Amino acid sequence: MEYPIVQAPMFGVTTPEMVASAAESGALGSLSLGDLPAEKCVELIRATKTLTDKPFAVNIFLNPLPEQTEELKLKYSQAKEFLKTFSAKNQLDVDYPNYEDIKLTDYHDQIQAILAENCKIVSFTFGIPDAGSIDLFKKNGTVMIGTATSVEEAIILEKAGIDIVCVQGYEAGGHRGSFMDGKIPEIGGISLLSQIHDHANVPLIYAGGIYDAKTLLAAKLLGAQGFQIGSLLLGSAESALQEFEKDRLKNAFEKDIVLTKSFSGRYGRGLKNIFTDTLDDSGYILPYPYQNKITAPLRMVAKLQQNPEFLSIWVGQSKTSYSGASTGDIIMNLIEETENYRLNNEG
Ligand SMILES: Cc1cc2nc3c(=O)[nH]c(=O)nc-3n(C[C@H](O)[C@H](O)[C@H](O)COP(=O)(O)O)c2cc1C
Structure with missing residues (x-):
């Protein structure tokens, strides 16, 4: 990617147009496939490919099904x-x-569709793929991004061979990505990102509350290499809202x-x-x-x-103006603002 910005997968909000706009701006677009059946996943992946030649991530829900x-x-x-x-x-x-x-959708069917469509970046939430699926992704050279809402989850993801951890702070909009049994972790972004950075050895993307230069740079200081933005894009021209x-x-x-x-x-x-x-x-x-x-x-x-x-109406704790500009322009503004902030503050 030209810029380490990730357009958050947002089921019900993300459209192929949003993903393409993010990708064309030099960021990583993420196509949310949620728990859609495999045929629908293929349709959306193909629709996105018609809009951009740039790589993009696909995102699925891995919640184990209740008995x-x-x-x-x-x-x-x-x-x-x-x-x-x-x-x-x-x-x-x-x-x-x-x-x-x-x-109900079996995520294995979605994975087959993702592999058949030759998607090279997959992110997931609510769980961790089984060992067979991780092997399949590795053989295909697919980069895996897993979501963690606690240090424990981040370490489990790393040990399972997941390439990148997306650290989801408590402030984040949308569903908590938690996947351990029991009460969900309620750890704010500063505590969580900093501690995962102390304990994990994989690259980290941070998600939760980033809405401007200073929030992005705070995440950078705490150890993030990628910056995922969700709520900032809710009002965008390509949002399905x-x-x-x-x-x-x-x-x-x-x-x-x-x-x-x-x-x-x-x-x-x-x-x-x-x-x-x-x-x-x-x-x-x-x-x-x-x-x-x-x-x-x-x-x-x-x-x-x-x-x-x-x-x-899912939304995170950082309230913004929910700009109606295009996804690409919102991302470029954030990059420009961050570069200016750094120039002004690093003398
Ligand atoms: C409307 C909405 C839908 C979301 N859907 C998904 C999803 O399908 N998959 C996923 O991994 N995360 C999902 N998330 C979480 C985002 O990926 C990300 O963690 C979050 O938006 C970051 O916090 P922020 O909203 O403060 O930027 C969603 C968030 C929102 C706001």
Whole structure:
């Protein structure tokens, strides 16, 4: 890459156009494939390749799938009843899926598609690929970037042979990439990056709260070699967010930005609203990916009605103006600002 800036993969926000714009500016674009089925992954990879000849990363979710038990099935039907009552009360006409209709993606199928498409950089979150998949990537010469939210996770990634660790500070927007059992780590970026730098021997990308020259340079000082920006690009011309979502972001206060499990069953940082307030303490949140799947139609109805109270708007703790410029221009501005800052402060 010409510049060590990474356009964060942002499922639901990243478009092939955003990835291409980042790549063309000399940064690393990242195409988020989430848990999309393999055919859809191929379609998006090919769409991106038509827009740029530059390399870009593809990003997948590696959350281990929960065991399908009678208990889960029962919890699912209770959660569905709760959501049906909730949407009726809020005059939302939503058709929730049955447990049997939920389709889960096996990440191995996504990996086969990524290899077949000859993608040379893969990043992942929510887990770590199994040894066979890591071998396949190594044989193919694919660079692997894994997400860590604790020192322990970073060391596990390094020991497994992952090439680069993306250190995700607590301030970051979107889902926490945590993958160890138990309570998720709540470690702020300064503590986390600095300690991972002390203990790990792989190159580090930092993600979480970078929005200008000084935040980028702070991450550099703490040991990062790459700088991943997500929230800074939410308002960009290539973002998939609609205007009403961008407006909601611009009007949000600090106290509106929370960690919530309500939409997907995994903790993610975004805007609080009627849905998060109702669900978070309800006792009716299913494990990921079931919660994500069951709430998908509600979020779709809310999007059609342009109602930000019932959909997920992920965002980090660093509030910005959410510029509507192109992704490439936002990245170039950040680079220019950083170079000027250094010139002015290094005398
Ligand atoms: C809307 C949104 C969606 C995200 N989706 C993904 C994703 O699909 N994969 C991933 O690895 N990280 C995802 N993230 C996390 C980002 O990669 C990154 O860690 C985060 O945006 C950095 O913090 P910042 O938002 O303060 O820049 C998402 C973040 C946001 C804001």
